[in-house]
Amino acid sequence: MKARPDSVRRTRDLLRAAVLRGDFVDGILPGERELVGSYSVSRGIVREVLTLLRDEGLIARTQGVGTHVVAPTAHRRLEDIQGIAELKSGNHFNGRLLLTSFESTVISAPAAASRALEVETGTPCLRVDYAAGTISGDVDAAATNYVLFPEAQRLIDTPFVVDWYAYLSSAGVKIGGSDFTVSAVLSDETLASVLRTTEGAPLLLLEQTIRDMSGRVFNYAIAHARPDRLRVVSHSARGAATFDRTAVPERGERPNRIQ
């Protein structure tokens, strides 16, 4: 690898991380001269990196404001999106999520869903397709759930709640555990339209199976999320470590952090 592309890549990766993490007060990026100093790279590289992040749709330049972050990125704890944290105040997202589409149908489980659900292909299940975003009008994620009976019947009988775990909970369905797989995929035309992004944009691909208290899988889901709107965060401590995370100093302003 040549030196220059590597400097561009590393600086872009770092500045992208800072943008997504919400490092910048009021979402305003420092000027080019300051970035040259704080990243120890040439002005040419700073400009190239800013262009790359603009092309990704993460930052924009507005007359009189300067270079700023386009929209805040929410950070969701893995425990929350995995549904294993205890529900607090009824809803993980405190009503921040807004449903943009919803469709629910009883179908015969297709092959890959039945495999994940550990049942025969063709077993009846409820397919629930929905897309949800923030109150601000953004669409963060679209999900297709495949739910076995009898849980499916309880969901049919219960008004939909956009937070899936609140929905399961209000339908009286208890969660024993959850397996989660994270991947990345390109947005096609359909997903781009649902998520209000562009075709070919990168998306987080989240796959999940949810088990009841006896360990039986009753819910399989495939979800797509915009990485510029939602990031998955996991905190872990190892064996003997006993430090208190709350004692770790918080890093300055975090305007983007909606945890």
Add this chain to the structure above:
Amino acid sequence: MKARPDSVRRTRDLLRAAVLRGDFVDGILPGERELVGSYSVSRGIVREVLTLLRDEGLIARTQGVGTHVVAPTAHRRLEDIQGIAELKSGNHFNGRLLLTSFESTVISAPAAASRALEVETGTPCLRVDYAAGTISGDVDAAATNYVLFPEAQRLIDTPFVVDWYAYLSSAGVKIGGSDFTVSAVLSDETLASVLRTTEGAPLLLLEQTIRDMSGRVFNYAIAHARPDRLRVVSHSARGAATFDRTAVPERGERPNRIQ
């Protein structure tokens, strides 16, 4: 949304999940007629979906073999890539990983790295860039690590081990905890060349901070991984659930699963 694009999207999502999960014995997909039956869609939709997955580089058609999975996808437990599982037999990946590039330099911490490391910008740190793949010659992931002193000195004094946690461990560096963020991003030319994929391909973007036993952050990393080669899996049980995961029946053949 029209009905047809949704059927294509759902069937593609399910079949992609089955491919990545390693559902198919010897990686051979069923014939079109069987897929029509097991996904309850028309032959036209099955063909469209197979074309989409071929375009993604996940499957290929070979004369005399039929439609088959291009390469197995490894599944890594989040606990492992987060470094919080206990090291077993010296190395999580049992020597399956092969180093394809390595570069290590002492630098002044750039802004976003210093923020993540909770130190002043310009604090000396060791930057370690490496790319690693499987013995088969694939390149799975490329990572840039920023490590503070004194840990950095111990790493400088220790031969590199491609499994980062084995490297830290052989340098006598203990891990107290780890914060992990997962996102998705497009491959640029440089990353495409390192990861032997195409420009514009989707990549998993993994960001991590590692803490020592006292809670101090000493390691910040940004890594990119090919989603067709590596998936991150998280298993969780909720509060009172006590079912034994080992009692859950395993699903058939899992040729792709390298856990």
